[in-house]
Amino acid sequence: MQTDTICLGLLSTGPKSGYEIKQIFEGPLSEIYSLSYGTIYPTLNKLMDGKFVTCKQHAQDKKPDKKVYTISKKGLTLLKDNLIIDATNYLRSGNFGDQVKSEFLLLILFSKNLSHEVIDTILSQRISFAKQKLELIKYEGPITPELDSIRSEKASKFIRGLATELIEAGLKYLEKNKGKLGK
Amino acid sequence: MQTDTICLGLLSTGPKSGYEIKQIFEGPLSEIYSLSYGTIYPTLNKLMDGKFVTCKQHAQDKKPDKKVYTISKKGLTLLKDNLIIDATNYLRSGNFGDQVKSEFLLLILFSKNLSHEVIDTILSQRISFAKQKLELIKYEGPITPELDSIRSEKASKFIRGLATELIEAGLKYLEKNKGKLGK
């Protein structure tokens, strides 16, 4: 999916700055996708050039201006068109485009070359990491309005539910099978 | 994790060609990681330059020569050194480096902009896709020797078990909740 489409999709749930888009990928969407500043800022500028978004500069005393982007009518049209194309390509290719790169699992795969102590540490660190993730994802308390506009979407709840199930399944497996790897 | 380390790790389970490395990322390791030819071939050449691997060219009549790479002693040392560094960085950073980019979940996230029919199709296509994946991952029948050298590793079985649990959990969730998204 093009970065343009992803940014427009996020802006379709409410106006946001580049920094806030990045925050979303570090928080609520970290199980789904990621984008770096080097991709986000140029994309927002490109969307500005094409009038797919508008920008309001909020002066903040002593902090750099906050540039809040709002999707335009033209942008919303582009978003819908692009999503339909993406969905159609999906269905045709039979490839759902999920890209997973897990350094944890690579370390496990190559664990023959590591000592048992290191492997044990990696596994237990991973388990506590997964528990933290679960706490974070289940958190329902107060949050910034920008992040909340994502969190309250029906689709977002669907995805959080799925992510929760996946993390729990992984956690359960690791706790049950961690002994089978080392010795 | 550096591409060098990943290729060395795969070669540590037996000699392989660039094409076979790619095949592994399309098949048994598709749940873990991916690499393109544009990354694999230059990396193998770089490893050759540094004498971390050796290469035997098998002439095949009418097909291009098959270049089979074997890890050297120097390469095995580098692999172990790099893995320890990676494991240590992991533990220090608290970041397990998993990178997930799911176009499927993005489509779901932005599904407000799609028709119910398209959403339903995406969901049911995804469900049958997951079922295919499960069949593939559970397959224990005959396979090329190169792929088998990966499959028979203890770590590999651990990872396949984990992948199976994750896919099953996701499948169960989708089947149970698919109705909650559309209407």
Place this chain on the structure above:
DNA sequence: GCATATATATATCAAAATGATACATATAGC
């Protein structure tokens, strides 16, 4: 009180990776 770390905020860029394409042939299906 002072130093250090973290959060807010945008921007840039070298290095790395992708995705597409090119080339050449064999086999399998229709």
Place this chain on the structure above:
DNA sequence: GCTATATGTATCATTTTGATATATATATGC
């Protein structure tokens, strides 16, 4: 006989990353 897929290596423009720079405010610890 045609077309699609599989085997196999290689290249390259475009995209993305990951690190860094810049600037300030606030919170934490000693």
